[in-house]
Amino acid sequence: MTLVPGNVFGFWMFVVISVIVVYMIRASQNDKIQVSIRTIPGLEAIEECVGRATEMGRPIHFSPGLGDVVSDSVPDTLAALQILSYVTDIAARYDSQLLVTIRMPNVYPLAVETVRQAYTAANKGDAYKDNTVRYISSDQDAYAAGVIGLMHQEQVASSILAGLYMGEALLLAESAARLGIMQVAITASVMQVPFFVAACDYTVIGEELYAAGAYLSNDKGRLGAIAAQDYIKLIVIAITILGTIVTSFGSTFIQELVTK
Amino acid sequence: MQISTNIWQWISVACIFGMWSLPLYKDNPFYRVCQNIFVGSCAGHAIGIAVGNMVKYGFQPVIQQSQLHLIIPIVLGILLYARFFPSVAWLSRWSVAFLVGVGVGQAIYSSLRSQVINQAVAAMTKFPGETLGTTVNNLISIIGLLAVLTYFLFTIPQTRFVKGFSQLGRWLMMVTFGVGFGNVVSGRLSVLLGELLKIFQDWLGLI
Amino acid sequence: MNLIDKLQNVDTRIIYIVLLITLSIPLLHPIGIPMQINPMTRAVYDIVEGLDPEKDIVLLSMDYMPGAGLDAEVCPIAVVEHLMERGIKWVAISFGTTDGPMMTNRIITDLERRGYKYGEDFANLGYMAGGENAIRLFALDCLSVPTDVRGNRTSDLPVMQGIRTIKDFAFVMQFSASTPEAWIRQVVDPMGIAFATGTVTVCVPSLVPYYNSGQLKGVMGGVSSAAQYEILCNKPGRGASMMDAQSMGHLIIIFFIVLGNIGYFLSKRTKENLAAK
Amino acid sequence: MRKEVPLLITLIVSIIVMLSRITTGPVPLIGISMPELFEEYISPWMTVVSAFALCLASVNLIMVHSGNISRKRQEWVYSLILLVTLIIYGAFCTYVELNPDNETAAANYSLIYNYILSPLMTGQWACLAFYVASASYRAFRARNLEATVLLVSAILVMLGAAPVGSLIWSKFPTIQQWLLDVPNMAGQRALLIGAAIGSFVASLRTMLGIERSHLGIGGSS
Numbered sequence: 001m002t003l004v005p006g007n008v009f010g011f012w013m014f015v016v017i018s019v020i021v022v023y024m025i026r027a028s029q030n031d032k033i034q035v036s037i038r039t040i041p042g043l044e045a046i047e048e049c050v051g052r053a054t055e056m057g058r059p060i061h062f063s064p065g066l067g068d069v070v071s072d073s074v075p076d077t078l079a080a081l082q083i084l085s086y087v088t089d090i091a092a093r094y095d096s097q098l099l100v101t102i103r104m105p106n107v108y109p110l111a112v113e114t115v116r117q118a119y120t121a122a123n124k125g126d127a128y129k130d131n132t133v134r135y136i137s138s139d140q141d142a143y144a145a146g147v148i149g150l151m152h153q154e155q156v157a158s159s160i161l162a163g164l165y166m167g168e169a170l171l172l173a174e175s176a177a178r179l180g181i182m183q184v185a186i187t188a189s190v191m192q193v194p195f196f197v198a199a200c201d202y203t204v205i206g207e208e209l210y211a212a213g214a215y216l217s218n219d220k221g222r223l224g225a226i227a228a229q230d231y232i233k234l235i236v237i238a239i240t241i242l243g244t245i246v247t248s249f250g251s252t253f254i255q256e257l258v259t260k
Numbered sequence: 261m262q263i264s265t266n267i268w269q270w271i272s273v274a275c276i277f278g279m280w281s282l283p284l285y286k287d288n289p290f291y292r293v294c295q296n297i298f299v300g301s302c303a304g305h306a307i308g309i310a311v312g313n314m315v316k317y318g319f320q321p322v323i324q325q326s327q328l329h330l331i332i333p334i335v336l337g338i339l340l341y342a343r344f345f346p347s348v349a350w351l352s353r354w355s356v357a358f359l360v361g362v363g364v365g366q367a368i369y370s371s372l373r374s375q376v377i378n379q380a381v382a383a384m385t386k387f388p389g390e391t392l393g394t395t396v397n398n399l400i401s402i403i404g405l406l407a408v409l410t411y412f413l414f415t416i417p418q419t420r421f422v423k424g425f426s427q428l429g430r431w432l433m434m435v436t437f438g439v440g441f442g443n444v445v446s447g448r449l450s451v452l453l454g455e456l457l458k459i460f461q462d463w464l465g466l467i
Numbered sequence: 468m469n470l471i472d473k474l475q476n477v478d479t480r481i482i483y484i485v486l487l488i489t490l491s492i493p494l495l496h497p498i499g500i501p502m503q504i505n506p507m508t509r510a511v512y513d514i515v516e517g518l519d520p521e522k523d524i525v526l527l528s529m530d531y532m533p534g535a536g537l538d539a540e541v542c543p544i545a546v547v548e549h550l551m552e553r554g555i556k557w558v559a560i561s562f563g564t565t566d567g568p569m570m571t572n573r574i575i576t577d578l579e580r581r582g583y584k585y586g587e588d589f590a591n592l593g594y595m596a597g598g599e600n601a602i603r604l605f606a607l608d609c610l611s612v613p614t615d616v617r618g619n620r621t622s623d624l625p626v627m628q629g630i631r632t633i634k635d636f637a638f639v640m641q642f643s644a645s646t647p648e649a650w651i652r653q654v655v656d657p658m659g660i661a662f663a664t665g666t667v668t669v670c671v672p673s674l675v676p677y678y679n680s681g682q683l684k685g686v687m688g689g690v691s692s693a694a695q696y697e698i699l700c701n702k703p704g705r706g707a708s709m710m711d712a713q714s715m716g717h718l719i720i721i722f723f724i725v726l727g728n729i730g731y732f733l734s735k736r737t738k739e740n741l742a743a744k
Numbered sequence: 745m746r747k748e749v750p751l752l753i754t755l756i757v758s759i760i761v762m763l764s765r766i767t768t769g770p771v772p773l774i775g776i777s778m779p780e781l782f783e784e785y786i787s788p789w790m791t792v793v794s795a796f797a798l799c800l801a802s803v804n805l806i807m808v809h810s811g812n813i814s815r816k817r818q819e820w821v822y823s824l825i826l827l828v829t830l831i832i833y834g835a836f837c838t839y840v841e842l843n844p845d846n847e848t849a850a851a852n853y854s855l856i857y858n859y860i861l862s863p864l865m866t867g868q869w870a871c872l873a874f875y876v877a878s879a880s881y882r883a884f885r886a887r888n889l890e891a892t893v894l895l896v897s898a899i900l901v902m903l904g905a906a907p908v909g910s911l912i913w914s915k916f917p918t919i920q921q922w923l924l925d926v927p928n929m930a931g932q933r934a935l936l937i938g939a940a941i942g943s944f945v946a947s948l949r950t951m952l953g954i955e956r957s958h959l960g961i962g963g964s965s
Contacts, residue, residue: 001768001770001771001777001778003767004657004765004767006657007373007765010372010377014369018948021945021948022948022952035415036415038415038418072363072366072367072943074363074946074947074950075942075946078950078955104801105800105803106800108804109349114957135804135805135808137299137302137303138303138306138801138804139298139302139303141298141534141868142298142302145295146299149287167644167872170872170876171871171875173879174879174883177883178479178878190436190673190935191440191672191673194894195879197437198441206938206939207412207939207941207942208412210943210946211942223415225949226414229941229942229945230413230415230416232944232945233409233413233937236376236380236409237410240380240384240405240406243380243381244383244384244385244387247385248386248387248388254384258377258381259378259381268855271859271860272860275864275867276864276867276870279864279867279868279870280870280871283479283480283871283874283875284480284484292822293822293825294864294867296822296825296826297860297864298861298865299805299826300825300826300827300830301856301860302861302865303805303833304802304829304832304833304835304836304837305565305834305857306798306799306801306802307833307834307837307838308836308837308839308840308841309594309837309841310565310596310795310798311795311799311838311842312594312841312842313594313791313792313795314795316613317595317596317613317791317792318792320613321613329785330789330792333788333789333790333791333793334796340796340797340800341796341800341803344803344807350746353749353750353959354749354750354753355796356750357751357754357959358754358789358790359790359794359797360754360758361753361756361757361758361761361951362600362757362758362786364754364947364950365759365760365761366599366600366653367652368944368948369765369766370653370656371652371944372944373652374648374652374656375648375936375937375939376937376940378656379676379680379933379936379937380937382679382680397926400927401926401930402930403930404930405933405934408930408935408938409934409937412938429934431889431893433931434897435894435897435923435927436927436932436935438893438894438896438923439898439901439924439927440928442900442904442905443668443672443905445717445720445876445880445898446668446689446691446713446905446906447538447668447689448669449713450536450538450667450690450713451535451536451537451869452486452490452870452872452873452874453494453716454536454690454866455866455867456487456491456494457537457708460491460494460495466495467495479881479882482881483874483878486873486874486877501910502907505921533861533863533865533866534865534868536866536869536870569854569858573858576854595791596791596794596798597787597791597794598794600761600786600790601790601791603787604787604788604791607779611788616844617844618844672932673936675924676929679925679929710906710907714907714909716906717908718906718908720877720880720902721899721902721903723880723881724880724881724895726881727884727885728884728885728886728895731885731886
């Protein structure tokens, strides 16, 4: 078994950074390193969102996005579920009603489990009701239409949109804005960010989505993974700068090395 | 002007107006009917295609070419539905684990190779460039790239330099998002225009 | 309610009606504003121009759904039109959406009406479930699709003769309503094929890095690209007829932005004045 | 058993899939190469399991809406409409898929697809144009410097993308192309790299079973 040409560097980089990630997660869990994360204002606003809903006595809506757990959107969806766990926790503390809408059937059982566990952890097990988490439709347009209808019916006060989004981002955000709903959007879907920036009160952008779970839960293992992510970025930055300098001197050594 | 006499054209236009009645008027029964037909027909179409694929790639090869190993995915596929029966619901995890495994295995190395390494290599440009213009553009590209990446560094100490540089990254991202919005406008307009064209051309016969 | 408040709170339905009217007029009475050709669109045209009708066969991955409307549909129509005119054979397949084969059928029905032969000039291999995985499976072995949408054996189709892997196609193009990362990851990078993409306008900005790095040989995006392509082929079609209305639409949206901002600044100033008093 | 087996399946399958892209030659002890293992087994299996997964959403929908009807919940009539449509399309499409040589059936299915399902979908998408207009009017305001940067670049791109822009000022298309090729590309590239790294780490955690919430067996460990 040998490596296909063009993947030698990639493979070894994969191995090295995997080791970094696992090491950082373990080190952080065993308190060998202390990881502190910079503030992400949009995530701080989640509590304000829930507070507003409580004051108004109306429900708060959460969507874990349009992604699935069986495609390349796994990371986005899992990150959104981590945020859901935090939102449920706050909602339980403030005694405000939570409403979760689901697009992908595979995500449904996971969301139910997440919400139930968070309520139990906050000693509010009985606050969980059968219709807290609702499956709408697996078609993205039909999902958007369903959520908009629900926002009208239930007089939602604030809405948190996390995870992967596609073209319906604007359908959701703009209809909610027209109803005067306070919104926080957390997404790595670059194409949808402009609409969220326009229509939502707070927008959390790009990679911040993957950091949100660690940020909100303060879970040491997850924080370690974020620190590892930063090291990988620093490595990429270093390679890019080095490559630019070497290229400027007329050599393509770095390009050839990394694509070897 | 020659209005179409084809009944299907009329149905199709009614469907379009049904969906438009929500923004142009308000929530109404006609819209609700259209919306539910929409969700139902999408789901029905998906069932048909799915059954077709099951037979074509699953059952037929097993029966006709006795590729018996395909019984494994058929069992895994059936196990997906175990979640509807609480006592055996945990079995559906096996199928999900398989699907996730393939998804993760495909994404993990390729995203590193195609999205990280190849993009980093493409960012390595020559200084100075052939003209002053290219030099300036290359400079903006590389500094912009580094600034945005710095913005996404979460755990390093936020010194004044880091803060300033990542603020630059934020501005560059705003330009990116502005460009995105500008493009979206033409995209969304095109869809509406396409519908108008169908109405004027195929239904009303105005063009 | 004074004027400033009115400027701030125009009923959205009025905005929608104004938009509809502004778009309809130039659609019914086109003005014919000249347009410039985008280099990324020209790149696709040049590739197709450079193909050899004698031996080259093109693969089209049809991954858009009717929901994306004409914005997604005009690009493949323009490219297929060009392929047919040059006498180049093509094969279509779908991975991204179960609606793909139906979209291909729409194009094929029209071509058959004009006398082209299914199976000899083109073929529709249908939908293959499994996303990225299916793309890779097909790339390694194109005959892994047992039959086409009409029930013919894939290996018996005249147009598929001599095709074993994706490398036997001279040019591969995907048409979708999103971005072609899956193709780049699974086929373009590992197998090094000539690949271009046609998508909706929205996705164009995020494809520039891939075009710039050479992973994409050409990019088409939505109605404007299709209109340019039609002009390059000297065959103005549906794309070109929509461009004037497109222009008006842009102007009216900019007008809405300006209107909203005027209201915003005037009311801000009034509030500041009140606070100062 | 309930926890370990799924974690093991994910780990083994993901390693095979990953290595199948970057290695050649037989694996010691097994005697078959990773690409062959992938092409002969994993890949066709995935196609079949995916086909089953595709139906899952519809089954879920049938359960939700038949529940609505049997309990006569509010607006159950709409649920009935949905179910009836689902059954008609489902039966018809399945017949067409299983009998590809019946051209009349295929043509009839094309009719209800092209003239009902398709316009409903495009109708919904076209609503986005309306929402873009109202969002532009209502939300795109120069509240601060960042919002202004976004706004200005959006307007410049709009003027450059439409042919009318070059009539107003011939430089608009050039500016638009520059914005697209230089600042936009740098931003997109950085977001792409960043998101890929973030998703790489998340995928690695899933692969190694450190993150297991997708299986519904507790959070991270």
